[in-house]
Amino acid sequence: MRARNLGLVLGEVAGGGPLTRAALAELTGLTKTTVSSLVADLLAAGLVAESPAVRAGERGRPGTEVRLSGGRVAALGLEVNVGSLTACVVDLTRVVRARRTVRADNRSREPGRVLAALDRLAGEVLAEAPSLRIAGTVLAVPGTVGDGLIHHAPHLGWRDVAVSALPSGRPVAVENEANLAALGELEFGDAPRDFLYVSGEIGIGAGIVRDGGLLRGATGLAGELGHVVVAEGGPACRCGSRGCLEVYAGQDALPSPEALAAGGPEAAAACERAGRALGLALTSAVNVLDPGTIVLGGCYVPLFPWLAPPVAAVLADRLGALRPAPPALVPAATGPDAAVLGAAARVLRRVLADPAAQW
Template sequence: MRARNLAVVLGTIHRSGPNTRAALAEMTGLTKTTVSSLVSDLLEAGVVTESGAVRGGERGRPGVAVSLSGHRVATLGLEINIDYLAACVVDLTRTVRLRRTRPADNRNSSPAGTLQGLRDLVKETTAEAGEAGLRIIGAALAVPGTVEGGVLRNAPHLGWRDVRIADLTDLPFAIDNEANLAALGELWFGSRAADFLYVSGEIGIGAGLVVGGTVFRGTFGLAGELGHVVVVPDGPACRCGGQGCLEVYAGQDALLGDLGSVAELVARLESGDRRAVAACERAGHALGVALTSAVHLMDPGRIVLGGIYAPLFRWLEGPVAEGLGVRLAHMRGTPPALVVSGIGADAAVLGAAGLIIQRLIADPAQVLGL
């Protein structure tokens, strides 16, 4: 009962913002004595803070506001991408306190070597967080592949299969698909809309469907493999074994060609380079075809383009919107809103950190050992 009540009180503080203990008692239906005891426990754990005078005290007198604290407790988001490792420390107010990225060539890499590099990054980042007075209570890792039961089942661009990532850190730990966590990052740190389809453009192309503030994962957790939607049935071979997949036309490799980075592609686009513009037009056309199928199946009201599509949005938006508009005109009139991610390349690592925050809010007693 106490664990449930802790979750009720902390969840109310999280949703409603600063409130007095008396107001929290009224909002939760718990007694003032119970709320006062629970708030004291949360204060001691460093999860909430009391400050300032607000209306809501007994008999109309100003009371002290209880709110989430960003001073003592934080979470760690991690990401393995094809060309970098990333770590991000986020406090309970969802403020980013540290962000570290290490360039790395992880394509067809050794799991042992890459994970050792990530362990080193975890040690470095948690040490810096400790120096700033923050206690990391848990970590989550975003990976570019399918995940089942804590096992990375298949990450074709890494060249990994059936890799169990269990001893990365002593912290409570979770692992999930990059696109799912990026969608949650957009939900919690970006647009904050409750319903949307998030499209993560990287070497591969993933998608996360957020419905009512929750990611839809499918029966086996494999929902969102947008990159393997066929856009040209007799097109070039894809590494998945199929032909004409979206990834072949709109993945990072297809967009960059012989260029070395997305930044270089953006520079070419800004200078009006015809090859670069044509590459974005081809990618945008293919993306419009694939998203038309997604709209027919899932009927999202908003489509968010993230990952490498964020810096390329101004050149992709037109071809994608045109493709959607033409194909959906007779079915629904107005296509879903097409918008750029507000957090770009940070979406997955922020979503990973946010996942642990949500677990804390849902069950503070278990996460904090209260």
């Protein structure tokens, strides 16, 4: 019961703070004595801090407000991408305290070597925030993941790679990059509580957010949008099928923003083809999931001014008879950091839900 109440109080502080103890008692339905005891525990754990005294009204002693503290507890987010490694430390108030990215060609590179390089990078960012205690570490990878196993990351050339710790011994949880990017957009961006996040990289993934939570599917493999077939009998895909979306709208099929800005007809035609293919795949996703918003992330962000019009045109044409209007189409606010921020956010969410685990 005490663990549940600690989570209840910390959740109110995180969602609506700073708050006085009296306000917390009113919001939680707990007695003032109980709230004071719980706040004392949270203060001792470094999860909250007190602000200077404020007067709530004309009478009585001034109270102190309780707010989240970013001074002690933090999360380590990591990402392995095809062309880079990233690590960042984010404190409990969602402030990024340290972040580094290094370019690296990880395609077909032995997993142990990649993880060793990532471990060294993690050590560098942790050295920049020595006063913080890391409550957990999550790794984002571009592949299908379940129970600590990277089942298949085709663009890395990895299959059935078990990851439960970094070479240094630091425990790590593994999650699909698109799922974490959706969580990063939810926690650090401008997205609503219900949306479909599309991660455009060499592969294409999707994260589904419903009422503030991720929908992973029965086996954790929901969101493989890149392997929706958009052209029966089309070119071969790395997955072994043909005509998959990522062949038409993955990063390798897209022109650069510079080429599009220069107005070249070949670049414009390539972007038009990619946008129409993406719109076709998203039509099916909208009919199944009914999202109110579609967020385009990854490499789609700098291409959004050119890519969004053909996507929107296909959605409007194919969904017009079924609904008053297609979903809103917006670029991701978190840019290339979406997945690594989402990795850290997964840890911070756990801390807020179960602060008792910090003792």
